[in-house]
Amino acid sequence: MAARNAFYAQSGGVTAVINASACGVLETARQYPDRIGTVYAGRNGIVGALTEDLIDTGQESAEAIAALRHTPSGAFGSCRYKLKGLEENRAQYERLIEVFRAHDIGYFFYNGGGDSADTCLKVSQLSEKLGYPLQAVHIPKTVDNDLPITDCCPGFxxxxxxxxxxxxxxxxxxxxxxxxxxxxxxxxxxxxxxxxxxxxxxxxxxxxxxxxxxxxxxxxxxxxxxxxxxxxxxxxxxxxxxxxxxxxxxxxxxxxxxxxxxxxxxxxxxxxxxxxxxxxxxxxxxxxxxxxxxxxxxxxxARHIASRTDVEQAYAVGKAGVEMALKGLSAVMPAIVRTSDSPYRWEITAASLAEVANVEKKMPLEFISADGFGITEACRRYLRPLIEGEDYPPYAGGLPDYVTLCNVAVPKKLAASFSV
Amino acid sequence: MAARNAFYAQSGGVTAVINASACGVLETARQYPDRIGTVYAGRNGIVGALTEDLIDTGQESAEAIAALRHTPSGAFGSCRYKLKGLEENRAQYERLIEVFRAHDIGYFFYNGGGDSADTCLKVSQLSEKLGYPLQAVHIPKTVDNDLPITDCCPGFxxxxxxxxxxxxxxxxxxxxxxxxxxxxxxxxxxxxxxxxxxxxxxxxxxxxxxxxxxxxxxxxxxxxxxxxxxxxxxxxxxxxxxxxxxxxxxxxxxxxxxxxxxxxxxxxxxxxxxxxxxxxxxxxxxxxxxxxxxxxxxxxxARHIASRTDVEQAYAVGKAGVEMALKGLSAVMPAIVRTSDSPYRWEITAASLAEVANVEKKMPLEFISADGFGITEACRRYLRPLIEGEDYPPYAGGLPDYVTLCNVAVPKKLAASFSV
Incomplete structure (x- = not known):
């Protein structure tokens, strides 16, 4: 089986560690050159896919990709752009598949919160209907910590x-x-x-x-x-x-x-x-x-004071996402499973996007103290491991040395433009 | 000559490194037990001296004192309380001397900005007039960076x-x-x-x-x-x-x-x-x-992202203050002298408080770019070394492990109370 290309995009509000997930995706993909050709990133998220504005991450050095792990923000640009329902705007989804087909994209990695989980699921469903082979994986990210199934959300x-x-x-x-x-x-x-x-x-x-x-x-x-x-x-x-x-x-x-x-x-x-x-x-x-x-x-x-646990998990879900896709899984999300509070232990499993999309996890009411103005011991037990450990970025001249990628555009192949 | 006690107080808005100056004062004073007895700190700044509310720093362990170096805020409490002019309210100054006499205080270390430099000068002048032997030293501190003579102000x-x-x-x-x-x-x-x-x-x-x-x-x-x-x-x-x-x-x-x-x-x-x-x-x-x-x-x-240069200077002015007092200097302030931009080099000299008090250093206008919305290369040259280096505090459970002192009160010796 010939290697196929991959698409990666960042969605919604960016975080201190969403680029660590990008780093996990890109570094892992580069380990499988016989399976994955080039990873194309969407410039400004999914908008980049719709407008065929793709970034060739193959042009970035290994050092630049590694530096994503300690760089906050969204290195390829993110967007606040929610795709409508499949029935309402099938054209958007068909356009995505059209762009993917033009660039021989066989893997779709979408890094975001609840809305993007829903989009990822729909893309997966449509590709199946259209008979276009695509492994669609949602990489979790949100400071709101409101995705279901996963014990916590990278970024939080x-x-x-x-x-x-x-x-x-x-x-x-x-x-x-x-x-x-x-x-x-x-x-x-x-x-x-x-x-x-x-x-x-x-x-x-x-x-x-x-x-x-x-x-x-x-x-x-x-x-x-x-x-x-x-x-x-x-x-x-x-x-x-x-x-x-x-x-x-x-x-x-x-x-x-x-x-x-x-x-x-x-x-x-x-x-x-x-x-x-x-x-x-x-x-x-x-x-x-x-x-x-x-x-x-x-x-x-604030990447300068990021949680080491969070950075490790953000990287791990990116890496696991690629591995799941390579195993042939689609419409899944790498979810963090807590196996022990103290010492804190966690592992990653594949959660079905059907169970993730459109479900918002609330904070348990038993995390709020009886008077309503504080947190309970159960809340502390949950939160403590998530802030554990420091992971300082490198500094130059007193300031964190964050990377700005070259973000070289991939030549367009489609005649038609698409407005969003 | 018998050892005499010292008084130390923090004044005005606190900073990430004012406790590093306290650390410099206390650790240095402890090195001269034959000259300096106990360092008494004013609870809530100079108000603690006026109300005879003194803290016995001798009760704090060496570890607690060392931890001040990485703890932000004012460990003994600070205050916004400006002493009036000597003519307007001589009673306040006389009260200070009275409290110092009762506790055999021969060294006065006042850690603050412009106002406290002025107070320190007046205390020195009055002690001389009253024939009460006192070495009064101002330890510079202000995020406003507006003290004269010194190249920069610890905290900034x-x-x-x-x-x-x-x-x-x-x-x-x-x-x-x-x-x-x-x-x-x-x-x-x-x-x-x-x-x-x-x-x-x-x-x-x-x-x-x-x-x-x-x-x-x-x-x-x-x-x-x-x-x-x-x-x-x-x-x-x-x-x-x-x-x-x-x-x-x-x-x-x-x-x-x-x-x-x-x-x-x-x-x-x-x-x-x-x-x-x-x-x-x-x-x-x-x-x-x-x-x-x-x-x-x-x-x-934000002590978690303090400048190492700033921490070192804050400690150094505290240390130098004690050494100046031991040399018999009074009405002085340890000032930072920049001897080289790059590599950055600095040393400390004694500035006369007569030249410091009531003088506000402005930012040079040539530090602002021609359009008024940016900084010039001269400004960068000045600022760069001041943010150089990191000095991370120790962490426990994902959070900086800052010290809270015992702050044991010294028994009062004066019958009269004093209201501020």
């Missing part, structure tokens, strides 16, 4: 570590200042629907580093009075309070608290920025001086 | 490194997303009066990592039209733009831009948060989708 562990480290550091800071100045610190973290990242802030406090924390989860309806009491209690007992607030918290009216706070210069409700709303509320009602921060992209790009 | 290099690293990482992120989604990233950094920290963001882009950056300095009047043109140009040429904005930028009317943007739920002008104002402006005028972050305390507490 590093955000969790960044937030836990930052909350510890900022809490030490505000604790120092509290006697005569600022005694409240509010940090806004990602998580529109689930409190996984906010929960990670809870790891900042442990037996040897007890800190006064209040966490606001999107799973809990925001109750200002109960919240203010919790904050006031921390200030009275510890002299200060650090608040970790998920961007997605909502009030009893179902509206995002972030939207309730202020209007911009044009009178529009301001989107984003729940931290200043919470900080203002504390100042107004309790009179405490505050500082607030919004981590935003910093949290998901 | 680590903030600079954090901002440079974060800007590089977030710029890689937004670059990946720009084709179909977010193409603007705005990061707000500290710096009310001077653009040192904003300038450090410029280091993120260099020959091997060219990034599309626009920097807004407080030294430049904010001109929305020119700014929007600069941003639009970057998006057109690079596909995205990262904006680093100093919290202290002002418009032509002299008002902080941060205050011009929005009103809180009560209709008050919101303080802080220039990043969302800038992001909204870009969206409104250019239509680009944005993300924004506010680093706030995260930047000055």
């Amino acid at each position: 562990g590093s955000v969790a570590k960044y937030i836990a480290v930052s909350v510890r550091e900022a809490s030490f800071d505000v604790r120092s200042m509290a006697a005569t100045s600022t005694c409240i610190f509010v940090l806004e973290v990602m998580g529109r629907h689930a409190g996984w990242i906010a929960a990670a802030g809870g790891l900042a406090s442990d037996e040897r580093h007890e800190l006064a924390l209040v966490i606001l989860f999107p799973e809990q309806v925001f109750d200002p009075e109960r919240f203010l009491r919790a904050v006031d209690e921390k200030v009275r007992s510890h002299g200060y309070c650090s608040v970790v607030v998920s961007e997605g918290i909502r009030g009893a009216d179902g509206r995002f608290v972030a939207e309730s706070g202020s209007r911009d210069v044009f009178g529009h409700a301001r989107l984003g920025g729940v931290a200043p709303v919470i900080a203002d509320l504390i100042k107004e009602r309790l009179g405490y001086k505050y500082h607030w921060a919004v981590a935003d992209y910093l949290q998901r790009a | 290099g680590s903030v600079a490194k954090y901002i440079a690293v974060s800007v590089r990482e977030a710029s890689f992120d937004v670059r990946s997303m720009a084709a179909t989604s977010t193409c603007i990233f705005v990061l707000e950094v500290m710096g009310r009066h001077a653009g040192w920290i904003a300038a450090a963001g410029g280091l993120a882009s260099d020959e091997r990592h060219e990034l599309a950056l626009v920097i807004l300095f407080p030294e430049q009047v904010f001109d929305p039209e020119r700014f929007l043109r600069a941003v639009d140009e970057k998006v057109r040429s690079h596909g995205y733009c990262s904006v680093v904005v100093s919290e202290g930028i002002r418009g032509a009317d002299g008002r902080f831009v941060a205050e011009s943007g929005s009103r809180d739920v009560f209709g008050h002008a919101r303080l802080g948060g220039v990043a969302p104002v800038i992001a909204d402006l870009i969206k409104e005028r250019l239509g680009y989708k944005y993300h924004w972050a506010v680093a706030d305390y995260l930047q000055r507490a």
Whole structure:
């Protein structure tokens, strides 16, 4: 059987370790030159496939590919572009197969979250219907940690570590200042629907580093009075309070608290920025001086403080994805199975995409403490191994030496263009 | 000559490395038991001296003291409390001498910025007038980098490194997303009066990592039209733009831009948060989708990514402070003298506090590029060595293992209390 080419694309919000998955895919594919020809990457994700804008990863040196392991962001460009349903827009899927056929692509690796798992499944189904032989494998990635079956999602562990480290550091800071100045610190973290990242802030406090924390989860309806009491209690007992607030918290009216706070210069409700709303509320009602921060992209790009566990898993799912495809599997996702909490042990199995697509894993409610403002021991047991270990990138001149690839375009073969 | 005790206090905003200076003071003092008895630390800074709330650092183990070198924040508590002028409130200064006399304190080490340099000078002058023998030494610390004579201020290099690293990482992120989604990233950094920290963001882009950056300095009047043109140009040429904005930028009317943007739920002008104002402006005028972050305390507490140069200098000024006092110097500050840019070399000399107090060092205007939105080669030459080197703290369970001291109180000896 002649070697066939492969297609790889990154989808959705990028992470500190999605390139480590790319590294796993590319390095593994290069080990099987008799089976896999060239890996073509989609420029800006699946859009690159639709528009036949492919990148020839064969032009990149082994050193550049290896450097992907320690480089955050999406090296080939990612996209926020959700393919519609097969019935609604069959043309998109047919176009994908057409491009794959033109470039003799026999392997499809799609690196993303829930939406891309769904796309990957549909591509697999259509290729079968059309009699086009294709191994379609979804490589999991999402800081939201909401994919089913897999114990955790590559990308999440590093955000969790960044937030836990930052909350510890900022809490030490505000604790120092509290006697005569600022005694409240509010940090806004990602998580529109689930409190996984906010929960990670809870790891900042442990037996040897007890800190006064209040966490606001999107799973809990925001109750200002109960919240203010919790904050006031921390200030009275510890002299200060650090608040970790998920961007997605909502009030009893179902509206995002972030939207309730202020209007911009044009009178529009301001989107984003729940931290200043919470900080203002504390100042107004309790009179405490505050500082607030919004981590935003910093949290998901922070490769400098990535979790070693996360980097290893991100690489491993990329590698396993290629191996599964070579075994002839399709419509699968390499999933992480936890076999032991302590010592932490994990392995990888193939999960059927039919069971992954369109299923969102929620954070278990038993991970939130009874008062609603903290995490439980079960939550700590789950989270701890995911932030374990450091994996520092190389530095040059005081800064991480991240790679930017050449991203040489593959000559187009199709006459027709396709607009997205 | 019998050994006399020493007093050490931390002042103003804490940093990632002020405890490294404390470590330098304490470890050096312990090397001279025949000259220095116990080092007493002020609980919550100079307030601890005024209220006779002293901490017996002799109770801390050598391991705990050593761990200060890698622990951010102020281990004894800091304060924002400026002593008034000698004429206005001589009672405060006399109280200090009274407390020092009661505890046989012969050395005064005050670790802070410009205000504390001034206080240290006055304490030295008054002790002389009152015939109370005291060696008063100011240990420099400020992320604002605005102390004169010294080439740089301990604390600044680590903030600079954090901002440079974060800007590089977030710029890689937004670059990946720009084709179909977010193409603007705005990061707000500290710096009310001077653009040192904003300038450090410029280091993120260099020959091997060219990034599309626009920097807004407080030294430049904010001109929305020119700014929007600069941003639009970057998006057109690079596909995205990262904006680093100093919290202290002002418009032509002299008002902080941060205050011009929005009103809180009560209709008050919101303080802080220039990043969302800038992001909204870009969206409104250019239509680009944005993300924004506010680093706030995260930047000055980020010991996990501290500059090794900064840690070494912070320790060295603490050590040198004790050695200067032992040589009989008073009303001095250990200042860093740069003897070579590349390779970077520095040494420490004693600067007279009379020349330090009440003098604010500005960022040279030739550090800002002609268009006002970037940094010059002279600026890079100055900044580069300050972020050089990493000095990772030890980790346990995936988190930095920072020390919290016992902070045992010294029994009071004075009958009178003193309110601050």
